[in-house]
Amino acid sequence: MHVELSAGEPSAIGADLVAAAVGARAAELGAPERATVDADPVAMVYTAGAPLAVVALQPDVDGLRTAAARAVRACRGGGTVAWALDASLPLSLEDQVHALAQGAVIGGYDGRRWRSGEPPRGVERFVICGVGEQLSPVAARAALVARWTNVARELVDAPANVISPAGLAERAAAVPGVAVETIAAAETGLGALAAVGGSSPIEPRLIVLRHEPAGAPQTPRLALVGKAVTFDTGGYFLKPQSDIVRQKADMAGGAAVVAALGAIAELGLPLAVTGVVPACENMLSGTAIRPTDVIETAAGLTVEVTNPDAEGRLILADALWWARRDGATHLVDLATLTGAMRAGMGDLYAGVFASDDAWRDAVVQAGNASGDLAWPWPLHPRYRSLIESTVADLRNTAGKSFGFPIVAATFLQQFAGEGPWAHVDMLGTALLDEDRGDAFGRGATGYGVRMLTELATRMAAHEHA
Numbered sequence: 001m002h003v004e005l006s007a008g009e010p011s012a013i014g015a016d017l018v019a020a021a022v023g024a025r026a027a028e029l030g031a032p033e034r035a036t037v038d039a040d041p042v043a044m045v046y047t048a049g050a051p052l053a054v055v056a057l058q059p060d061v062d063g064l065r066t067a068a069a070r071a072v073r074a075c076r077g078g079g080t081v082a083w084a085l086d087a088s089l090p091l092s093l094e095d096q097v098h099a100l101a102q103g104a105v106i107g108g109y110d111g112r113r114w115r116s117g118e119p120p121r122g123v124e125r126f127v128i129c130g131v132g133e134q135l136s137p138v139a140a141r142a143a144l145v146a147r148w149t150n151v152a153r154e155l156v157d158a159p160a161n162v163i164s165p166a167g168l169a170e171r172a173a174a175v176p177g178v179a180v181e182t183i184a185a186a187e188t189g190l191g192a193l194a195a196v197g198g199s200s201p202i203e204p205r206l207i208v209l210r211h212e213p214a215g216a217p218q219t220p221r222l223a224l225v226g227k228a229v230t231f232d233t234g235g236y237f238l239k240p241q242s243d244i245v246r247q248k249a250d251m252a253g254g255a256a257v258v259a260a261l262g263a264i265a266e267l268g269l270p271l272a273v274t275g276v277v278p279a280c281e282n283m284l285s286g287t288a289i290r291p292t293d294v295i296e297t298a299a300g301l302t303v304e305v306t307n308p309d310a311e312g313r314l315i316l317a318d319a320l321w322w323a324r325r326d327g328a329t330h331l332v333d334l335a336t337l338t339g340a341m342r343a344g345m346g347d348l349y350a351g352v353f354a355s356d357d358a359w360r361d362a363v364v365q366a367g368n369a370s371g372d373l374a375w376p377w378p379l380h381p382r383y384r385s386l387i388e389s390t391v392a393d394l395r396n397t398a399g400k401s402f403g404f405p406i407v408a409a410t411f412l413q414q415f416a417g418e419g420p421w422a423h424v425d426m427l428g429t430a431l432l433d434e435d436r437g438d439a440f441g442r443g444a445t446g447y448g449v450r451m452l453t454e455l456a457t458r459m460a461a462h463e464h465a
Helices: 024-028 033-038 061-074 093-107 133-157 165-173 191-197 247-267 312-325 339-345 357-370 381-387 404-413 449-463
Strands: 002-006 017-021 042-045 052-055 079-084 123-129 179-184 205-211 221-226 228-232 272-282 294-296 302-304 330-335 350-354 374-376 421-425
Touching: 002 093, 002 133, 017 024, 017 061, 024 033, 024 079, 033 042, 033 052, 042 061, 052 061, 061 079, 061 093, 061 123, 079 093, 093 123, 093 133, 133 247, 133 449, 165 179, 165 205, 165 228, 165 247, 165 272, 191 272, 191 294, 191 312, 205 247, 205 312, 221 247, 221 312, 221 449, 228 247, 228 312, 247 272, 247 330, 247 449, 272 312, 312 330, 312 404, 330 449, 339 350, 339 404, 350 357, 350 404, 357 374, 357 421, 357 449, 381 404, 404 421
Parallel strands: 002 123, 017 052, 017 079, 079 123, 221 272, 221 330, 228 272, 330 421, 350 374
Antiparallel strands: 042 052, 179 205, 205 272, 294 302, 350 421
């Protein structure tokens, strides 16, 4: 979708659909008072020209983003949508343009690409009317990040027989502007990744993406680590039917990292950024890890497997160690890690844990500013005793009925090394079982792409201030 700005009226665009928020601007375009009542969330008004979509919205950035997505989805036959900007809204023109551009591209995503036949025509142009070209860079950046968010959504929505560890590596290799290498787990000492992925006939691998622009400072070096279990059966702790059907999304953290590296490279941020994606399947087979197995991680620490369905923290342990050894000064990992996070936070917020409060706050603020909502969670040294093992250095679960997300974060902390590290538990936000009333609808959200891109942007700006 191409996003454009125009200082003129929507009638001059030749649009297939004109859209406006409920209020004075919609009335100026010919919407009767009844349309305001009927906009739940969209009311269609048919005039002599293009149909007018009157869209209900909350007068904030997320409301405007949602309204743009709804307007795009209301244009059934595709083509061009002209949005009549309302200067009376309590938002700056820059915020309006950013929200509208992002919402339009997100709203244009269609996850039904595995249907047979010709795909339906989508909206090709979204024109924001009532604002000059001086804000074109704002619209372009918002649309770019939204487009890469949609890339992550496609990866998560894809069936597991398409986006396997090998399929994800192929998609990563096609990201323009980044250097990509794929590392075999078993041959390079990544013992935890090899153990979990050894349950599948598809070889586990570490996918590494590098954005190293000329002139970028040697420090800081940001590493983004994303869990990519492309299908998770739970192994010998087999998941129930109601949960296993969602497990193609257990690679959403890895998808976010791949797409964020694409966005960062296309933006040309003057910051060294590495994406580290441990990719495997956790299958039920004769070579699957068993409860009571002891595995040796890449860091040299041994782990007693008390729960084969707590495999994400095992592969992340190897990936975090590898990223720090590679020279990362700052780490962020993203993972659909604990069902308890979804139970506690629902499908709107991810939880953020960190070894450093300032770094945790930086990640949370980047998420909230970008639309990937995040909330700070605690860590405390006393949780460490919960993962002590009687036969190995650590165990991968505590065997308790409480504190699941914090215990998981405490486990990861043992492999994060020295320096700022943050863990984002995003299980609830990655894949929506139902429409929660925002720009995304059902299905994958691409959670994390906007957060990570914003975080990298802020770091780059700070270094060049």
